[in-house]
Every structure is written in C-alpha cells, then in structure tokens.
Amino acid sequence: MTLMALLGDYTLQNVALGALFLGLISGVLGSFAVLRKQSLLGDTLSHAALPGICLGFIVTGARHMGSLLLGALFTGTLAALLVMALTRYSRLKTDAALGIVLSTFFALGVVLLSYIQGTGNAAQGGLDAFLFGQAAATLRSDLWVMAAITAIALTLVGLCWKEFKLVCFDPGFASTQGLPVLLLETVLTVMIALAVVVGLQMVGVVLMAAMIIAPAVAARQWSRRLEVMVPLAAVFGMVAGLSGALASTLGRGLATGPLIIIVVSLLVLASLLFAPGRGLVWSWLLRLRQRRELHHQHVLTTLHRLASRHDDHAFYAEQGLLEGVHGTAVRPALKVLAQRGMVTLSTQASRQPRYWQLTLEGQQEAERILTALERGGANS
Amino acid sequence: MPTDLHEPNLALHVEDLTVSYHAKPVLWDIDFDIPPGVMAAIVGPNGAGKSTLIKSVLGLAPPIAGHVTLFGRPYKAIRKRVGYVPQRSSVDWDFPTTALDVVTMGLYGQLGWCRWPGRRERARAMDALEQVGMQAFAQRQISQLSGGQQQRVFLARALIQNADIYFLDEPMAGVDAPTERAIVNILRALRDAGKTVIVVHHDLQTVRSYFDWMLILNVRVIAQGPVEEVYTAENLKRAYGGQIALLDSVLAPDSGEKP
Numbered sequence: 001m002t003l004m005a006l007l008g009d010y011t012l013q014n015v016a017l018g019a020l021f022l023g024l025i026s027g028v029l030g031s032f033a034v035l036r037k038q039s040l041l042g043d044t045l046s047h048a049a050l051p052g053i054c055l056g057f058i059v060t061g062a063r064h065m066g067s068l069l070l071g072a073l074f075t076g077t078l079a080a081l082l083v084m085a086l087t088r089y090s091r092l093k094t095d096a097a098l099g100i101v102l103s104t105f106f107a108l109g110v111v112l113l114s115y116i117q118g119t120g121n122a123a124q125g126g127l128d129a130f131l132f133g134q135a136a137a138t139l140r141s142d143l144w145v146m147a148a149i150t151a152i153a154l155t156l157v158g159l160c161w162k163e164f165k166l167v168c169f170d171p172g173f174a175s176t177q178g179l180p181v182l183l184l185e186t187v188l189t190v191m192i193a194l195a196v197v198v199g200l201q202m203v204g205v206v207l208m209a210a211m212i213i214a215p216a217v218a219a220r221q222w223s224r225r226l227e228v229m230v231p232l233a234a235v236f237g238m239v240a241g242l243s244g245a246l247a248s249t250l251g252r253g254l255a256t257g258p259l260i261i262i263v264v265s266l267l268v269l270a271s272l273l274f275a276p277g278r279g280l281v282w283s284w285l286l287r288l289r290q291r292r293e294l295h296h297q298h299v300l301t302t303l304h305r306l307a308s309r310h311d312d313h314a315f316y317a318e319q320g321l322l323e324g325v326h327g328t329a330v331r332p333a334l335k336v337l338a339q340r341g342m343v344t345l346s347t348q349a350s351r352q353p354r355y356w357q358l359t360l361e362g363q364q365e366a367e368r369i370l371t372a373l374e375r376g377g378a379n380s
Numbered sequence: 381m382p383t384d385l386h387e388p389n390l391a392l393h394v395e396d397l398t399v400s401y402h403a404k405p406v407l408w409d410i411d412f413d414i415p416p417g418v419m420a421a422i423v424g425p426n427g428a429g430k431s432t433l434i435k436s437v438l439g440l441a442p443p444i445a446g447h448v449t450l451f452g453r454p455y456k457a458i459r460k461r462v463g464y465v466p467q468r469s470s471v472d473w474d475f476p477t478t479a480l481d482v483v484t485m486g487l488y489g490q491l492g493w494c495r496w497p498g499r500r501e502r503a504r505a506m507d508a509l510e511q512v513g514m515q516a517f518a519q520r521q522i523s524q525l526s527g528g529q530q531q532r533v534f535l536a537r538a539l540i541q542n543a544d545i546y547f548l549d550e551p552m553a554g555v556d557a558p559t560e561r562a563i564v565n566i567l568r569a570l571r572d573a574g575k576t577v578i579v580v581h582h583d584l585q586t587v588r589s590y591f592d593w594m595l596i597l598n599v600r601v602i603a604q605g606p607v608e609e610v611y612t613a614e615n616l617k618r619a620y621g622g623q624i625a626l627l628d629s630v631l632a633p634d635s636g637e638k639p
C-alpha cells in the first residue's frame with residue numbers, strides 16, 4: 001500500500017486521529033500526575049473504568065459508545081475520589097490506597113463482564129475488547145467524543161496553568177496563596193479519568209497506565225521547565241500514537257494499542273539513556289571522565305611528592321615505581337600528561353625502564369592541586 | 381457576629397489552640413501572643429509541635445479547638461498580609477522549574493485566576509532574588525542549587541509578597557554559615573521596617589543573638605516573652621527535659637555575636 005493510499009484509508013484515519021488525541025491528552029495530564037508522584041493513578045483509574053463500562057452496558061442493554069464511556073467516567077471518578085479520601089482520612093499510604101482501589105474495582109469489572117457474557121445477549125460481543133483496546137473499531141462519532149474531552153482538558157490546563165503548577169510543586173504554599181488546593185487536586189485527578197476514557201477504545205484498561213506515565217517520564221528527561229515538559233510530553237504521546245497506528249498496518253491483525261505502548265516505552269528507554277544531563281549514558285560518561293581526570297591529578301602529585309622528597313625538582317621517576325605506588329597502569333595517564341606538557345619522558349633512556357620527569361608547568365599544576373585540596377580540607 | 385477586632389494590637393494572638401494527629405495531641409491548649417515589630421523564635425525539642433503551630437495558624441493543619449487572629453483578624457481575612465516560608469524539605473527540588481519561576485509563585489495569589497505572570501511579575505521576582513543575593517542564579521534549575529541557595533529562593537518567594545507578618549519554618553536548618561548570616565540580616569531588616577517575623581528555630585546557641593522575642597514550646601507553652609526574660613536554665617530544662625548535656629553548653633554566657 002502506498003503512503004497516499006494509507007492516508008486515504010478511512011479506518012486508518014480514524015485510528016490515527018484517535019491515537020493523536022490520546023497521546024495529546026495523556027501526555028499533558030500525565031505530566032501533572034507524574035510530578036505529583038501519582039504515576040499509578042492512571043493505572044487505578046483505567047482498571048476502575050471496567051465496571052463502569054459493564055454497568056453502562058447493563059443499563060442501556062446495548063453496546064452504545066456514549067453510555068459505556070459515561071459509565072467508565074463515573075466509576076473512574078468514583079475510584080479517584082475514593083483514593084483521595086483513603087489517603088486523606090485513613091492511615092493508608094497512597095500506594096496502598098491505589099492498589100486496593102485498583103484491584104477491588106477491576107475484580108468487580110471482571111465479575112460484571114462474566115455475568116454479561118453469561119446472559120447470552122448477542123449485543124455484548126466485543127465488550128472484552130476494552131481490556132486490551134480495539135483501535136480498529138474506532139468510529140467517527142467516537143472521535144468527536146474524544147476530541148471534545150481533549151479540548152475540555154486542555155482548556156482547563158491552559159486557564160489554570162499556574163494554579164496546577166503550584167499545587168503540584170508546593171501544595172502547602174499554594175493554600176497560603178489562597179488557592180483551593182483540594183478542588184484543584186480533585187480536578188487534576190478527575191481529568192486523568194477523562195484521559196482514561198479517551199484511551200479505553202484505543203489501548204484498553206490494562207495498558208492505559210503506560211500512556212499516562214510514559215510520555216511524561218520521557219519528556220521530564222529532556223526538559224528543565226514545566227512549560228517545556230508538558231508540550232514535549234504531548235508530542236511524545238502523539239508520536240507514539242501515530243507510529244503505533246501506522247505500524248499496525250504493516251501486518252495483518254497487529255493490535256494498535258499494544259504497539260502504541262511499545263513505541264512510547266522505546267521513547268522512555270531512549271530518554272532514560274541518552275537525555276543530556278539526566279540520561280544514564282550521559283552521567284556514566286561524565287563519571288568516567290571525572291575519574292580519569294582524578295587519576296591524572298593523582299599521578300601528577302605523586303611525581304611531585306617524589307621530586308620534593310628527593311629535593312630535586314628534576315627528579316626522574318621510574319615508571320615501574322609509579323605503578324607500584326598506584327597499583328594500576330599509569331602509562332595512559334602519563335601519556336596524557338605528557339601531551340599537556342606537564343611531564344616528559346627521560347631523553348637519554350629511550351629503552352626500558354622508562355623514566356619520567358615533571359616539567360615546570362607540571363610542577364606548578366601539582367602545587368595548585370595540592371593547595372586546593374588543603375583549602376577544601378580546612379573548610380569542611 | 382461582632383465586627384470589632386479581637387486583640388488588634390497583637391501581630392499574632394493564639395487562644396486555646398489544640399491540634400492532634402489521630403489520638404495524639406501535638407499541641408495542647410496553646411495560648412500565646414506576639415506583639416508587632418519583633419523577631420520571634422519558636423523553640424522546643426523535636427516533636428514539640430513547632431511546625432504544626434505555624435501550619436495551624438496558616439490553616440494548613442486543622443485545629444480541634446482554639447482560635448487564631450493576626451492583627452485582630454482571622455487568617456483568611458488577611459491572608460495577603462502573611463508571608464510563609466515552608467521547610468525546605470517539604471517540596472521536591474527535582475521539580476522542573478527555575479529559581480526565578482519559584483519566586484514568581486509568591487505572586488500567584490495576587491495575580492488571580494486565569495492570568496499568566498508577565499514581564500512585571502518577572503521583574504519583581506528578579507528584585508526579590510537580588511534582595512537575597514541570588515540574581516545570578518535566576519535561570520538555574522532548582523535541583524542544581526545548593527541547600528543554602530534553595531533556602532534563599534524560598535525566602536525570596538515570601539519577600540515578594542511584601543507581607544506584614546512572616547512565618548518561617550526552620551530557615552536556618554542545613555544551610556552554610558554565609559547563608560545563615562544573610563538570612564538573619566534580611567530578617568532583621570524586615571523587623572526594622574516594622575514587620576513581624578516569626579521563626580521556627582532549632583539552634584539554641586544563636587537564639588539570644590538573633591531574636592528579641594521567644595516562645596518555648598513542648599506540646600504546651602513552656603514560656604513566652606522577651607528573650608532576656610524567657611531564656612533561663614529553668615525554662616529550657618522544662619522544655620528539653622533529659623537533654624541536659626546539650627543545655628550546659630547553651631547556657632554558658634552568650635557565645636553568639638550581638639546585633
């Protein structure tokens with residue numbers, strides 16, 4: 001299939017648009033959840049959506065998208081408020097509260113699902129698709145719902161940007177600024193439930209948590225300000241959504257939702273490894289360079305010590321002796337120091353063993369290092 | 381409901397305040413007053429309820445009983461005249477934001493809903509940073525600041541509010557000596573400008589040199605008043621109980637610098 005034909009494909013258009021909305025809303029709202037240390041809130045709320053979907057079906061008796069999502073929003077919000085109440089009024093910590101609410105609601109959902117399947121209602125076919133999502137079944141009308149929810153959430157975030165930011169960073173201070181902290185926290189939490197509703201059709205209740213957490217975590221690696229992190233998380237979410245949707249066309253029956261999650265997980269992996277400043281590779285390289293530099297300084301000061309012990313600033317130290325002092329190979333370090341003009345290889349002895357001598361510059365550098373060390377020691 | 385002010389001549393008036401965490405009382409029947417224009421220390425052993433007292437005054441820890449007025453009014457009515465510096469450890473310094481941005485947060489309450497801080501707010505934040513000697517770090521990511529620098533940023537965020545009464549929770553905890561001196565000088569300048577400064581303080585050694593008013597707390601009020609009257613061996617022993625070893629050095633003739 002050519003690209004043009006792909007873009008013209010009606011189903012793919014729906015799936016791609018839906019994935020874009022999902023990436024956008026979950027990236028933005030997930031950022032706030034992750035910064036509030038509530039990464040698992042998305043997991044709890046998405047699992048809690050299952051009983052809502054089933055209730056929506058039982059009440060209307062048909063697989064009508066609007067009522068299913070309304071049910072999902074209802075139980076999702078209920079679960080969110082329950083988590084907030086549990087952490088506020090009981091001795092439970094947040095993780096325990098999230099875990100308990102997640103499993104209770106999900107169990108309830110599975111029970112209702114099996115009950116519906118047992119009734120033999122023909123309309124129930126495919127209700128279990130909400131477990132893992134069924135992106136290909138996305139309809140134009142579903143897109144309108146998703147677009148509306150995304151628009152509402154983005155508007156709220158835009159209007160209350162500084163309030164949400166302050167509540168995430170320092171809720172106590174936010175309260176002294178006169179902000180209704182509890183209300184703002186509730187709105188943030190309920191909006192996560194909205195994002196979950198958008199994602200149910202695409203990735204399902206089980207994998208939705210990754211959509212909330214992953215774009216935000218990846219974006220955090222690359223950004224130093226919330227004003228950058230949130231848009232970047234939205235972009236990551238949309239890129240993952242679109243790539244997943246396109247990738248699913250490569251093979252027959254490849255599931256879109258899990259593909260989206262795989263793409264976004266790859267983004268997280270790459271960000272954790274390679275982001276400048278915060279990435280693992282970055283800090284590993286930095287540490288390596290610092291250690292090597294420290295080793296160079298160490299070798300240099302050893303030469304200096306030997307020279308001053310022999311009262312001869314032009315003292316020739318044998319390489320084997322230096323190796324004995326340091327217990328490691330010193331040749332690479334000496335070579336680097338020689339390149340910097342701080343040590344020289346003895347001129348008359350071109351054969352083994354090698355003898356090294358401090359240059360004037362090396363002597364000054366060694367003294368500078370030693371005085372800096374002493375001053376640092378005196379301060380602490 | 382009476383409209384007249386309750387104890388309007390006191391910067392802070394606390395009556396019968398009791399706060400508990402579950403069944404355990406953290407503060408028990410607290411009565412105390414702080415006159416305007418003083419620099420007051422709240423001292424007491426760990427778990428004495430010092431932070432809780434501040435939080436309770438600011439409506440962050442709900443009391444079981446009692447009432448609080450500032451300049452004769454309840455806190456909610458004069459919130460804009462009250463500045464607050466929470467404990468540095470109370471927030472996550474890995475939050476993606478800059479020093480300037482944190483200081484700007486002190487204006488969020490005045491800005492009102494749906495308005496983004498603009499050039500004027502940033503200029504004021506820059507002034508506040510300059511006041512604490514941090515203007516060079518305005519664009520620095522807050523996680524890259526030292527503990528003392530973070531504390532100064534927090535102080536600047538309170539200064540920008542231009543309040544009449546300031547509450548600071550352990551501002552000198554874990555900061556280096558130059559920062560501690562800088563903070564004390566800023567607080568003294570506030571007091572000299574007629575503001576009231578109330579500080580939760582952990583270092584008995586410096587109480588006499590830094591403060592002119594003090595409250596000794598250990599769940600109940602042990603003593604309160606001008607430092608020279610209240611800072612006695614008997615009062616401190618009543619508050620700190622068994623930790624006498626620590627007190628011996630503290631009660632030696634004043635070791636800190638005089639203002």
